[in-house]
Amino acid sequence: MDFQYNETTQALQHRLQDFMDRLVLPHHRQWHDLAERGVHPTQLIDDLKALAKDEGLWNLFLPALRPDEPGTRLTNLEYAPLAEIMGRLHWSSEVFNCSAPDTGNMELLHLFATPAQRERYLLPLLHGAIRSTFAMTEPDVASSDATNIQTTIRPSGDGYVVNGRKWFTTGAIHPHCRFAIVMGVCDDGRERAAHQRHSMVLVPLDTPGVQILRNIPIMHHLAVDGHCEVLFRDVHVGPEALLGEEGAGFALAQARLGPGRIHHCMRTIGQCELALDLMGERALERRAFGKRLADQANIRDWIAESRIEIDQARLLVLRAADRIDREGNRAARVDVSAIKVLAGRLQTRVLDRAMQVFGAMGLTSDTPLSFLWTWGRALRFVDGPDEVHLGVVAKSELARIQQRTGANTPYYTPPRDVSRD
Numbered sequence: 302m303d304f305q306y307n308e309t310t311q312a313l314q315h316r317l318q319d320f321m322d323r324l325v326l327p328h329h330r331q332w333h334d335l336a337e338r339g340v341h342p343t344q345l346i347d348d349l350k351a352l353a354k355d356e357g358l359w360n361l362f363l364p365a366l367r368p369d370e371p372g373t374r375l376t377n378l379e380y381a382p383l384a385e386i387m388g389r390l391h392w393s394s395e396v397f398n399c400s401a402p403d404t405g406n407m408e409l410l411h412l413f414a415t416p417a418q419r420e421r422y423l424l425p426l427l428h429g430a431i432r433s434t435f436a437m438t439e440p441d442v443a444s445s446d447a448t449n450i451q452t453t454i455r456p457s458g459d460g461y462v463v464n465g466r467k468w469f470t471t472g473a474i475h476p477h478c479r480f481a482i483v484m485g486v487c488d489d490g491r492e493r494a495a496h497q498r499h500s501m502v503l504v505p506l507d508t509p510g511v512q513i514l515r516n517i518p519i520m521h522h523l524a525v526d527g528h529c530e531v532l533f534r535d536v537h538v539g540p541e542a543l544l545g546e547e548g549a550g551f552a553l554a555q556a557r558l559g560p561g562r563i564h565h566c567m568r569t570i571g572q573c574e575l576a577l578d579l580m581g582e583r584a585l586e587r588r589a590f591g592k593r594l595a596d597q598a599n600i601r602d603w604i605a606e607s608r609i610e611i612d613q614a615r616l617l618v619l620r621a622a623d624r625i626d627r628e629g630n631r632a633a634r635v636d637v638s639a640i641k642v643l644a645g646r647l648q649t650r651v652l653d654r655a656m657q658v659f660g661a662m663g664l665t666s667d668t669p670l671s672f673l674w675t676w677g678r679a680l681r682f683v684d685g686p687d688e689v690h691l692g693v694v695a696k697s698e699l700a701r702i703q704q705r706t707g708a709n710t711p712y713y714t715p716p717r718d719v720s721r722d
């Protein structure tokens with residue numbers, strides 16, 4: 302077990318941080334000013350994307366690139382500390398073509414796209430020429446159970462017809478967003494098992510019948526790229542729109558949520574580090590009742606606890622990333638679920654402490670704290686609610702314990718049945 306990042310990672314950490322300091326952070330105010338005026342900062346981001354690509358800081362997240370695909374071919378373990386650096390500034394991942402939901406969509410297309418889908422969708426995504434969205438969750442059903450999804454994908458002579466309503470479709474109003482990966486139930490009249498009833502289709506957003514109804518504010522924060530409610534009404538797509546096999550939608554949804562799930566957790570570590578830094582700075586400079594806030598015992602405890610908890614989470618993220626690299630997504634399922642639960646909770650806890658140290662200012666948009674708290678809260682739903690992930694961990698633990706039933710008997714002394722003496 303080696304706790305050092307390897308040389309490749311250290312060199313990239315240095316280059317990425319340098320790029321952030323030189324070229325991205327100086328534009329943060331401009332990004333905010335534009336976003337606040339309701340102008341999407343597309344041009345600003347596109348210019349930075351071109352620079353990042355030139356410097357080879359591009360597609361840092363995808364290990365399995367083919368020779369003709371641009372990117373760094375890092376392992377997940379190597380990528381984790383880089384995602385942490387990007388995570389400190391919530392809009393910066395896009396500059397390096399590493400933002401959700403594209404990362405998950407690219408992973409999925411990498412695994413399942415036909416050559417034609419690869420040309421039309423994957424390569425433009427890998428080059429950062431377009432963006433995409435993922436439409437699974439629906440307002441009318443409990444979508445944490447993907448077998449509930451009821452949007453219909455009906456075969457018609459020349460392809461499929463999609464009908465349904467989705468929401469929390471992240472990124473749908475990004476000016477470069479060109480298509481959605483839509484999950485729906487195969488409406489072909491055949492009897493199918495619960496996990497083989499769904500398919501996924503690639504739907505260009507300019508197809509007649511696709512309508513973006515609204516951008517849903519998340520606890521009063523309106524994302525510039527949108528978390529949207531989208532209507533699909535009699536949307537015709539050709540046979541080439543089908544991703545993978547008919548009825549394989551559930552398996553595809555599972556495959557999509559491998560590394561993509563821990564990218565959020567990696568960014569959480571960066572966001573919590575930022576909150577801890579801000580909390581510490583504020584505590585050192587602010588005085589109340591004759592001493593610095595940093596001299597109050599409770600605030601020292603919050604700082605220490607945050608340090609310990611962030612380091613603990615980082616180690617778990619790295620272990621999950623390493624297991625994905627060495628043993629694959631499936632073998633790392635439980636590790637990914639565990640860190641998913643931990644990350645959202647950590648983020649709200651650390652951010653809550655930081656907001657408290659900042660006083661009322663902590664709740665305003667003058668600091669990133671309240672936005673980051675909100676994102677931490679959202680993380681407890683994104684890619685499945687905590688309870689589903691806890692279920693995955695519990696199932697695995699109980700299976701392990703069941704296999705060893707009786708092995709612990711020597712460690713305790715059950716009450717003796719005296720009636721038998």
Ligand SMILES: Cc1cc2nc3c(=O)[nH]c(=O)nc-3n(C[C@H](O)[C@H](O)[C@H](O)COP(=O)(O)OP(=O)(O)OC[C@H]3O[C@@H](n4cnc5c(N)ncnc54)[C@H](O)[C@@H]3O)c2cc1C
Nearest residue numbers: 435436437438443444445469470471679682684685686688
């Ligand atoms: C900011 C944000 C962005 C998102 N982006 C996307 C996106 O891009 N694409 C997309 O398709 N979706 C997206 N989502 C939606 C997200 O994936 C869903 O909210 C999540 O899967 C839960 O589905 P649901 O909201 O329908 O909750 P439900 O399924 O209705 O669940 C409600 C509650 O029931 C409980 N519950 C559910 N299952 C269990 C269980 N097995 N055991 C115990 N309790 C349980 C949990 O407490 C859960 O919170 C996003 C959500 C947010 C907040």
